[in-house]
Amino acid sequence: MENLERAEAWGQASSGMAYVFRPSTPSGLQAVFELARDTGVPIGLRGAGRSYGDAAMNSERILVDLERMNRILAWDPASGIVEVEPGVTIEQLWRYVLGDGWWPPVVPGTMFPTVGGCLAMNVHGKNNWREGTFGKHVLEFEALLPTGEYVVCTPERDPELFHAMIGGLGVLGCFTRIKLQLKRVHSGQLDVLALSIPNMDAMLEDMESLRDDWEYLVGWVDCFAGGRGVGRGQIHAANHLDNLADPSPTQSLRLDHQDLPDTFFGLVPKSILWRFLKPFANNLGWKLVCLARYLMAKRGHGHRFKQSLAEFNFLLDYVPHWKRAYWPLGLIQYQCFVPKAEASEAFVQILRLCQARGLPSYLGVTKRHRPDDFLLSHAVDGYSLALDFRVTRRNRQRLLALAHDLDEIVLAHSGRFYFAKDSTLAPESAVGYLGAESIQSLFALKARLDPDNLLQTDLWRRVFEPLSIREKFHNRAESQTLHSPS
């Protein structure tokens, strides 16, 4: 009772109460696992709580917040191999290694998630088609299983477990030690190109032609644009500078060069910028903001400039507390991944349906991806479209119905989904994209590693628990028919 706290989805559209524990050492973590085994109350794992939906929530049960297990255990500046505890944040990591000329090979759009969380969700960056997901760069990890055992995994030694626990939503075990290979950088600057894009076809075509010469690609979509301009927006492409291109690499690799400016136009403190966004956070106001942004993008077409690594990669941190513009009921994000041949058609259908329902997305982002070997993989050889939706008191039901209809479009185009963002996916849709076989392997692993089903999250109970119950029921029915005397 004393540990009862409120835990929110990062998008703030849902929240719940949980019994929160914050161990600072592996033995502390073991003690919480023991408590769960003794009481039978399930445990959920939470890093920085940066998943948009319910992935890091475990309402009315035990929630282990891993942010205090945040030590960097070993660092070798010669090889770029770092060993960290799961609560180390991406920010902590890059600040620690940048001075030695290294950078995490894959970073999400914000620097605040923990490494453990990035691994449980197997996050990607703006270079997914080149570098793969975060898990691709893990050399080895150690994890505590709900039974109290430790396992050490490498991609070679135990590929099945390695590819299931990474992206395993934190329901198979808790990472306690993670060894990562970082990427060599010669400059703290990126060479950035900005292009304005008239529609979705052009967006994906341009990304396709840019991807050979550029290491990072990200597209912004004006989701309000209709007619022939559906999918219009802007592409930012970026490359690391090579050995010679940065005249003063020792300068640009210093941390103070990376710090994001704390004022906007040198005048408005950025910490209060969200207050200026708030009045526009409605369908008309945001349409104007998007239009203005598109016109600015048009003026800046072909503009080439230098940006610091942090500024380019952590775009979402540019306006601090931006989610407060969605106050009081928050936002949800809907992200889908569609193979390249059908992506444009699917994305146009999606954007048009949102507009037709009167539920335009306030922020649309496209990225390029490639498939990978992880069990619960979200990536395809194609593109993703991420959409932010404002939640209001009156639109909840329509929003959920819209999300289900978007799922149909995505599944019809052999698309996939991503649990770090998800708040709406139905169990059937999860089977639809992961396939019954993957789900069965997941359940088999879960039964082996966590026989008492002690590791759970709200997401697990929403999407996977119903499938697991159905499967058990199905199995029992089958074995009964097999054994029934005929």
Place this chain on the structure above:
Amino acid sequence: MTATEADHQNALLSRPKALLIGASSGIGAALARRLAAEGFDLALVARRMPELEALCGELSQAHGIRALAYAHDVQDTAAAPSLLESIARDLEGLDLFVYVAGVMFPHDPDAYDTENDLLTLKVNTLGAIAWCNPVTLRFVRAGQGQIVGLGSIAGDRGRRAIPAYSASKAALETYLEALRNRVTRSGVTVTTIKAGQVDTDMLKNAAAVRGPVSAERAADMIWRAIRLRKQVVYIPGRWALIGWVVRHIPSFIFRRLNL
């Protein structure tokens, strides 16, 4: 566009959750029906399980909500915190807590029955405190929630026919007032219902019946008080005036009245 049951499992569309103590009959059962009609998921607590289960079946059928039954005797105050934990887990949260459990023994001018009097205080007051404390802790941590306690106009003055009942309700009302003052900064609402005569089984034990309202009418008025986040509400409303008069009758007159 109608939302399916699976949609209501989604936190985005989840229904509000209410816990009622003393829900098997009378005002409690009527309020359960009213809250079910308003789309609440319910946890109903009482001693009599068969009645509770029948009510839960009826409500989940009629309104498509989740209604769960728990057997519990409010005299078992030590059991309240852990039962609250498991109820919150089963309901997946809690937004509204209502304590309507109460007893009133028939008036007997010659009896001074300690056992009955203590039981009255245990059920009406001590049980309420045992539940309100852990519920309040939860609501304060959540920064939201509403607590509703059922007081009585009998709590306004010491009534000759029902000393223990008067005292139990007066104590409960004072406790609720203090609780309200204590949590008002944390976004938690505490509502005291001061009921006049309501047509329930308890009324059979009343010394005199003066124009009672039906349990359904009482439930409507309690729901209104919940919706408007009222602090103190008399039901029926006209009793607010009567209550004011009763509170201000000087003792040298009051003790000679047949109230």
